[in-house]
Amino acid sequence: MPDLLIELFSEEIPARMQARAAEDLKKRVTDGLVEAGLTYVGAAAFSTPRRLTLTVQGLLAESPTLREERKGPRVDAPEKAIEGFLRGAGLTRDQLEERDEKKGKVFYAVIEKPGRPAAEIIAEVLDATIRNFPWPKSMRWGASSLRWVRPLHRITCVLSDEGGAEVVPFEIEGIKAGNQTEGHRFMAPGAITVSGFEDYEAKLKRAFVVLNPEERVEMIWQEATNQAFANGLEVVEDRGLLAEVAGLVEWPVVLMGKIGEAFLGLPPEVLQTSMKEHQKFFSVKNPKTGRIERFITVANRETRDNGATILAGNQKVLSARLSDAKFFWENDLRVAQRQGLEAWTDRLANVTFHNKMGSQRDRIARFTALAGELAAVTGADAALAKQAATVAKADLSSEMVYEFPELQGLMGRYYAEAAGLPAEVANACQEHWSPLGPSDDVPTAPVSATVALADKLDTLTGFWAIDEKPTGSKDPYALRRAALGVIRLVLVNDLRMHLDRFVDAQLLRHQIAANGDAEEALKEELLREIAEHGVFGAAVRTVLERLDGDAPEWVGQIVEHKPDTSDDLLAFIHDRLKVFLRDEGVRHDVIDASLAMPGKDDLTQLVKRARALSDMLGTEDGTNLVQGFKRANNILTQAEEKDGVEYSFGADVKFAEDDAEKALFAALDAAEAEIAPAMKAEDFAAAMSAMAGLRPAVDAFFEAVQVNSDNEVLRRNRLNLLSRIRQICLSVADLTKIEG
Template sequence: MPDLLIELFSEEIPARMQTRAAEDLRQRVTDGLVEAGLTYAHAAAFSTPRRLTLAIEGLLERSPDLREERKGPRVDAPEKAIEGFLRGAGVTRDQLVEREEKKGTVFYALIDKPGRPAAAIIAEVLEQVIRTFPWPKSMRWGAGSLRWVRPLHAILCILTTEAGAEVVPLEVDGITASDTTRGHRFMAPDAFAVTGFEDYAAKLKRARVILSAEERADIIWNDATQAAFALGLEVVEDRGLLAEVAGLVEYPVVLMGEIGADFLDLPPEVLQTSMKEHQKFFSVKNPKTGRIERFVTVANIATPDDGATILAGNQKVLSARLSDAKFFWENDLRVVQTDGMTAWTDQLDDVTFHNKLGSQKDRIERIAALARELASVVGADADLAEQAARVAKADLSSEMVYEFPELQGLMGRYYADAAGLPSEVAAACQEHYSPLGPSDAVPTAPVSVAVALADKLDTLTGFWAIDEKPTGSKDPFALRRAALGVIRLVLANELKLSLWEAALNAIDQNNESLDRLKNEEAGKKGGILLGSPRVTQNSPDGKRVESKIDDLLSFFHDRLKVHLRDEGIRHDVIDACLAMPNSDDLTLLVSRARALQAVLETEDGTNLVQGFKRANNILTQAEEKDGVEYSFGADLKFAEDPAEIALFAALDTAEAKIAPAMQAEDFATAMAAMAGLRPAVDAFFEAVQVNAESAVLRRNRLNLLSRIRTTCLQVADLTRLDG
């Protein structure tokens, strides 16, 4: 069985597109071959800055012969219908067969499709793939019509068998397939022929091209870390940068350079960000001091002077970049040490957060008021929480954050320290954005938690107030991330927080802000200014606000289900707990859900739920039939069967444990007590007929089932569980 080797050789492909492009090439070519009848054993794709490569092993030599049966019209159908079927099937009347079916005799066309050689199929599939390749951006060049990410120079396409290699006959936009490729642009630019993938990979390596992106990344990391270790230093790990740099070179040569002494006192994050964003350099730090002292750059060529000239040029450019960063840093420090951070906060009055939600300064006022109210819930000092909220976003006006937006928050911490603000305030400047994602660390310092919650709640309630909610996959304001942030802050810090009250407070702040904006606009036009009373349930807008908060809580609960899915907690378990009181207390809700999940993973818990559902079904049917509610009156004196008597005792024991446990929010104990009912419930249903002939016995037993239902529903709404 032959092997197939394809290489598409072009000008430099952007690093960010290479991995996806290699996978697209593999998937589209193999899908096309399989659809045409050519199966294969294995396929692997590779990418370098100048080439996409696909190697396929164990390909069929030709597609199999096929016979297709195509059903046609009935034999008594109009002649035009039969002629249309003949044209569509590409057959003549004598090639039709007749078959008896339920609705009459029907024509069938038997179409023989002989197999085709692999080379012919490959040529068709590859040309189609090249012409329709899904590049994020593409271009045309010269007089041709082909579009590619960068000008495509050559196509290598060979089938290799035991007899040797055969070039697949293919031409795309004037580019004819061959068995030749080229090595490194500078160190081995001459063309050479190959006979298969192993020969191809070996000759490329001799021609200073490392085909595998993973191998290039390993070489870069190993050489960089060894060079740093020799100097007692460490390379700052950055997997994203490593993958990007591996896509910039075909033959990585690691070089280490020094950072000028004038820049060593810059914050390490500033050095790291500047070098990464502008130069694609790795930072090298001193583990004893934490300072960034050197950098690693990766060249695409080995030079006679061991990279000295390359390093000199890089250091010159780096010095210019870091001079800018130093200028920003020193200017920013001068501002905060002279005027404090309030000067920057005032500037945010001219920065629009959203045209319907006011400026960043308006938002800061709302967050400060909300953080003060949340302080008691999270155990923070109210004055510090408000102070932190007022300066947390001040660094958005700084020159450093304007140049490097990804440093917002972190620079706020440096500037707050420089301004002499309390350490809790400085920490909140950095931490209030967190958590930004499912793997991001969650703040635990009370002041930071208060400001982080206020920030996210203001965002959510603000956009809910103006009906800018996520729809489908669209979430332009990252509201899902904000909701997950609130959830993780509450759960990680075990906060006893009523989301309803918190959302109401936040909506109040947003409404006051919106009213002020409207009044200012009305004032400009000579209108009447109106007050902005606190929204209450009895106010004219109360019902509308309640509806928005309910909708926002549903949004939180949906995010919570996704978050807890990774813990293995079933969605129906969460639904069973959501139906209970205080479902806006996420800590309480999750504690209940975890306890219920744990019980359901036991045999007693699973069987008890089945017993509960059986009791509930019998009881519901009887209540519908009789038109009464059997919710009280079960009396031990009417119990006849020992199993019935035992169930009374078991319920007494369970209720005595469940009530105080629920009062103490000890859900594990309450759930265990509920699960302990299982033997008595099972025995009751096995031994006792509920719908007895005696009306007294039947009513008493139905009331006993009601006790089972009431007892179990104290811990969770088990009716919402699946199965």
Template sequence: MPDLLIELFSEEIPARMQTRAGEDLKKRITDGLVEAGLTYAGAAALTTPRRLTLAIEGLLAESPTIREERKGPKVGAPDKAIEGFLRGAGLTRDQLEERDTPKGAVYFATIEKAGRPAAEIVAEVLEATIRNFPWPKSMRWGSGPLRWVRPLHSILCILTDEAGAQVVPLEVDGITSGDTTAGHRFMAPNRFSVTSFDDYAAKLKRAFVVLNPTDRAEHIWNDAQNMAFAAGLEVVEDKGLLAEVAGLVEWPVVLMGQIDDEFLDLPPEVLQTSMKEHQKFFSVRNPKTGRIERFITVANRETADNGASILAGNQKVLSARLADAKFFWENDLRVVKEHGFEPWVDRLNNVTFHAKLGSQGERVIRIGHLAGELAAATGADKTLATLAGQGCKADLCSEMVYEFPELQGLMGRYYAAAAELPEEIGQACEEHYSPLGPSDDVPTAPVSVAVALADKLDTLTGFWAIDEKPTGSKDPFALRRAALGVIRLVLTNELSMPLLSTFTMQVSDSSEFEEKSADLLSFFHDRLKVFLRDEGIRHDIIDACIAMEGNDDLNLLVKRARALNAVIATEDGENLVQGFKRANNILTQAEEKDGVEYSYGADVKFAETDNEKALFAALDGAQGEINTALKSEDFPSAMSAMAALRGPVDAFFEDVQVNTDNDILRRNRLNLLSQIRKVCSSVADLSKIEG
């Protein structure tokens, strides 16, 4: 079984596209080979800035011969029908076989498709892959129609077995396949031939190319850590930047440079952001002070001066960048020290939030008002919450955030401290955007929680009011993320906060918004189902709790759902649900048939058996326990009391015929079933439980 090696060698591929391109190359080639009948033992894709490489082991030498049997027309059918069948099968009449079937004699054809050599199939699949490769962006060059992310220079494609290596012949827009590649652009640009993947990887390393992106990333990180440690410093971890830098170099050379003293007092986040976004530098901080004092850069080549000239050039460019950042920082500090947030808050009136929802200035007034109203629920000081809400977006008008939008919120904390505002306001400025995603931390400081909730709820009610809701996969205003943020804030901080009344705080006409409020609450319930699915709580269990009163209190709703989920997982809980459904079905059918509602209370004096009497007692006891537990929001105890009814309910159905001929007994027992439904339904709507 031969091994296949493919390399597509080009100008530099953007780092962000390399991983996906490697995956696409692997999938398209292997899918095409398997579809053509060539199976394989294993495949791996590797990428560098200049090459996409695919190595496939244990490929079949040729596709298997396939025999297919086709049933044709009946013997004696019109000639045209038989001729059409022969054309489709590619056979002559003398190659047909007559067979007797229950419907008479019928022609059968046996079609044999001979296997093809692997090289022939590989050539077809690779050419189709190159011509139809799914680059996010591609370009044409020269006079040919071929499109590639950057100009494609060469195609290496060889099959290797015990006899040696064989070039798979193909040609794509004048680029002919071969068995050669080139090394590092500057350090070893000459081309060389290879005979196998191992030979290819070894020769590339000698030609200053590290083929595996994981190896490049590990080399960069290890060298960076060692350099920082030797200087008594530490590298700020950034996995995204590490992956990107590993995609920018074929031969990583790690260098550590100095940051000029005049910039060391800038906030560390400013230094880190500026160096990462503009220069792709890693930040190196002093663990004792938290200051960013040096940077790590990764060159793509070794130099005679051991990188001194590269560092000098990088430091010169970095100083220019940081001079701008220092200018913005000092200007912003001057504003807030003299005037506080007021000038920036005023300028928010000139920043449009949405054409139908007004400016950011109008919005922060709404956020401040709602944050003040929510202060009681979060345990915050109302005045502080209101002021924090009104100032939470002020830093959007700072020069620093205008240059680095990703620092919004964080700079608000620095500027609030400079303006000598209460610490809670600065903390809320930084934290009110959170949580942004499922792994983001959730604020717990009372003022921050109030402002974070107000920010997200104002967004949601505003867009619902103007009928701008998510549709399908489209959610341009990130409303699903906002709703999930509210859910996590409420649950993490165990807030008692009915949503329906909160919605109406943000609209001028609450009566007009009533229907939309119900729809927005339903949206929250849908997001909650997605959130709780990760806990293993089924949607029907949540539906059983949503059907209960107070379903706009998310904290109570989730407590109820978690307790119900736990009790349903027990044998008693599962069997009680079945008993409840049986009781509910019998009762519903009887009420429909009789045209009356059996809810007037059963009388124990009509009970005939001990099990029937025991159910009366069990229901009375359970109702008292459940009511007590629900008042204290002790849902586990309420669910346990409900589950304890399993035995008496089962014994009742085994012992008693509900629809007896005695009308008095029948009515009494139907009213008893109504009592079962009433007691269970005070905990959750078990009719929603599936299965």
């Protein structure tokens, strides 16, 4: 059985795309071969910056012959029907067989598909694979209309067995498959003829190409750690960088260089970021001092000076980069120490956050106020939270962050420390950005969590206030991420709060700000009242009454504030919560059942309820109880519609006839006695389990008792009994929303 070797040789493939492309090549080609009847024993794919390679071992030399029988119309069927059958089968009438069947003579078509040689199939599959390759981004070049990730130059396609190797005849847009490839661009230019995968891999290695990316990764890591170890140092591990670097070289040569003495005082993160982002260098740390003292770069070639020129060049580039970084760092430190972080926040007055939301500085003022209000529910010291919020974004004006935006927050921490601010404030400067992604850590220090929450809520309310919400796939301000951040901050910190009050307050803060200057003190007093007691709270009215007709115009906005926008934002947050809980395995109907209950702006309570309900539905009693509830609810709803009354008068046990009926009374009494205090204590798990405990009694009741009795007194009493079941169940969650 022959082996197949395919190599697609191109100009440099982006490192980040290589691994996926090798997998896609393997999948598409082998799937295509199998579909055409060519099975194989094994396959493997590899990539370097300039090639994707696939080897398939033990391929069938040709696809098996296929025989297919098709039953046709009767021999005496209308001519049209017979013609249609012939067309479908691709045969002429004399090729049909006539067979005797019960209903008379029937035509049969026996279609034989002869097997095809592997080469023919490979050519077809390869053509389709190249034309439809799922590159994340592809391009055209020259006058060709072919698309590939970068210009495709050469195709090697060789089928080999004991008898020898032959080129699979194949051509695409002027590129003809052959049995030649090329080695390293600089170290071994020129063509190499290959006869099969082993030969290919061995010859490539002699031509300074390590085909297997894992082997390159291993070589780089081994050599890097060896060189570091020999100097008593260690390489800072970075798997992502390692994979990327292995995708930039065919012949890895590891070179270690020193970082100039002048730069060793820079924060390690600055060194690391600068080296990684700009130069793709690894950082090498001195385990004794914890300082990053050297770097490792990976060249793509050997030279007769053992890389000395290359290393010197890299060192020079790094020095230029780090000189910049050092210049920024020292300037920034001077500002932080002498003028304080306010110097930077002042400058943020000139940076537009959004043309309808004013400057970054306006924004800081807004969420600082909110942070002060939130402190009451987060347990943070309000003064510290406000101080932290005031300076949290200061580093955006620093030179270092301007140059390395990815260091935002971290630099804030350094500069806050340099300015002598409290540790909680410095922490918040860094941590308030989190969580950024779904797997990012959530800050738990009260001050950090408060500022993080204020920041995100301000962003959300701000964009809601100007009606720029995410639509479809468009979410340019990452508002979905902000909403998820709010959810995770609330849940992880177990915060109990009426989210809608803070949302109302912040929305109004935005709307008032949009109307120009308001009287600060009065405005803040009102908004604080809203955040604490809600927009309809008595306290707000008290403040308004004190003004007694003398109110400035913007007060009207508060009085007439309609909760529509807040509700809409809350619904958006709930949508994100659904996605979040779904990923946790909580069903959407469970979330809906919990959302239908009062207090849904208290996310912690909402999620506790949903999780308890989800757990309950995982038990047999739970699912059966829901069935019982639904049955009770259906019977009851029908009866209520028919009779035009609501059966909520309370059932009386003295009308209970059957034992099962009496037992249900007892069970409901017992359950109520457990559920009410559990709900009061928000112990949803206990409430749900008490509710699920009703299952045997409910089932037995339906088993033994006919609700719609002829005796009207009995019937009404039983309906009222069902009403108790409904009432108890609905007090825990809206079980009508549960599906199935």
